[in-house]
Amino acid sequence: MTTLADTRPLDHLADFPAIPDGWRYLDSAATAQKPRAVIDAIARGYGETYATVHRGVYQRSAEMTVAFEAARQRIARFIGAGDPQEIVFTRGATESINLVAHSWGNTHLKAGDRVLLSMLEHHSNIVPWQLLRDRTGIEIDVAPLTEDGKIDLDAVAAMLTPAHKLVALAHVSNVLGSVLDAKRAAELAHGVGAKLLLDGCQAVPRIPVNVAEIGADFYAFSGHKLYGPTGIGVLWARPEILESMPPWHGGGAMIDKVTFAKTTYAPPPARFEAGTPHVVGVIGLHAAIDYVDAIGLNAIHAHETALVKAAREALSAINSVRLFGPDDSAGIVSFGIEGVHPHDIGTILDESHVAIRAGHHCAQPLMAHLGVDATARASFGVYSSEVDVEALAKGIQRVTRIFG
Template sequence: MTLETAELVVKDQFPGLAGDWHYLDTAATAQKPLAVIEATVRAMGEDYATVHRGVYARSADMTLAFEAARRRAAAFMNAREDEIVLTRGATESINLVAQTWGAANLKAGDRILLSMLEHHSNIVPWQMLAEKNGVAIDVCPLTEDGRIDLAAAERILTPAHKLVAFAHVSNVLGSVLHVEHAAKLAHAVGAKLLIDGCQAAPRLALDMAAFDCDFYAFSAHKLYGPTGVGVLWARKDILDGMPPWQGGGAMIDRVTFEKTTFAPAPQRFEAGTPNIIEALGMAKAMDWLSAIGLDRAERHERDLAVLLRTELRKRNDVTLFGPDDSLGIVSFALDGVHPHDLGTILDEEGVAIRAGHHCAQPLMEHLGVPATARASFGLYSDEADIEALLKGIERTRRIFA
């Protein structure tokens, strides 16, 4: 096997990949480069202080660094700084939209359009809202090769639809949504478009101006940053009209027992002491990833996915899911072997994959399987990881034969 972009291998920057270990679960969470680890340790140690409150020098410095992280996220997305809400991750971001914008703007008789491939985090918050507000949920089907069927979406959408919520990249199939097209369809009927960008942010250049969506959410830990922090981007006019969803310090203007007034967006959505350390780590991860280049990341991971699919297609006992040009993610099933069993045997071989429903149970039902095995790549992945996976699959086949 030969891979043109193999020079991108950067494993020596990742302490978590020490030893003969083949990590193929990046879609779940990415390993962290030393630059990010050092940044978080420094923020938690010699630089640590609270933000937005202290008048002493270190607190002022940490406040500047924290707000610089917000600016870094805005630059990473080609967005405005005052459109960036720092959350605990994409799950919280989507729940925030559901419980603020959704609760204020959606009512009985309104409709939401989701797709068959959505992560539970882009299904359950809308179901919870639907139970409270009487909103109806429609489901957009997929094309034969596992993409969101935008032609079907156009047929389904009506003026009753107030929100479309789609994944930019499927966490199971690796299929990529044409966000600009989806935005055009949603806006044509007066609906807003929310994009779950968890799998896209580490692999695709983000451009909120070009995408023309209304909300975009992702988690830092998918793009080589810390857990517990993420981003919600929303158009400024929409964000300004959204009520706060949690009360406490930092999100207020003035508090009396008679009345409380709130800070402007985005601060009014960030109650309490924020994830200071994690935000600085996220900013460093964005620096690190941008230095390599999102275009190179996309090409590298696409090439690895194509290579793995090509090798698996040579076997007559493997079923592949998703399109041939899947982005850094390959889901498959080995005939007669449950994915959990495959994952266990691969672990004995030093290969880490994800086995299960991947928080996408409706998609599993659509595919007609209880679970899949999923190999997902990062910038540190290389041909040796694929070779180890194939070797482990062959051993599993012999055991189950």
């Protein structure tokens, strides 16, 4: 049995000024709190070194351009990309997936082609493909889950055909915390000539990711779940794929030459980064990656795994609690209490200064599969500890007393 003492390998709460003493923040899967290093980098970016990038001929602009592109290099190393030019900056994973659907999907998919998703996908990895279906006539298939809430790759293997051109899956579920065997998913997709897109939002803050070792074709994630700023995200894709994709936004920065007769476009990644970029967001994301790497993703994963195990054991001891997802989930515990709406759970926990998420978590098809309208969700970060687990369990016990 896991004891709460087993959950103490990390102690970084002091790095996070927005978490006051006595407040238990258990909503990291929605957005992570920001360490002082990131806050300071953002403050410097706006208060000391700010300038536009790629265009100015003065020294400040040149220095900011160097810092901006250094962040691209840092992100490439962080996810095992071969070349920084494979990194496209977006506003977040939602925009990254929409970019792929609009640019690559409109260009390479046609009526009769098929896209394979799974039952646990976030709406951001469902709706863009439905919109593409409405535009082009592609078909969408949905892979089932195993009994413990993982994407059933045996079923995926049986479902895939040469008509499938894309497999788009969550690397880590935002509801269940279940971890995909991403390398096997890539092998299955490539076995029928399909590409693999991974939604890495919940993966990059929690487990080591190497896109080359996985064999993925597209990888998307958001900065704010990785202890970085909001409004900045990343799309990685293989260089030959990016070269085959037309721009999807037009304007400054993505052009080669503009005339009223014709416009030619810059090579990737600039082709997909129209307009003035979120310069300071990129700087903040660089600082966040440095912060996470200094701790080590293996250490973070071990820490969160221990907290998940302790939380599941504490909650499973309460008879009216139903747990969802696998025992080895990555940093996330979803649950319900018989006869109590998750919103009521969240409200009562908030009275005890415990912040969780309650709702459908932008995964309504998964909720329907689970037979519920919503779940309560606790999710951990590097600032979480055994004290948070104790507060959560104590708060759930109070909920059950209130509702009898």
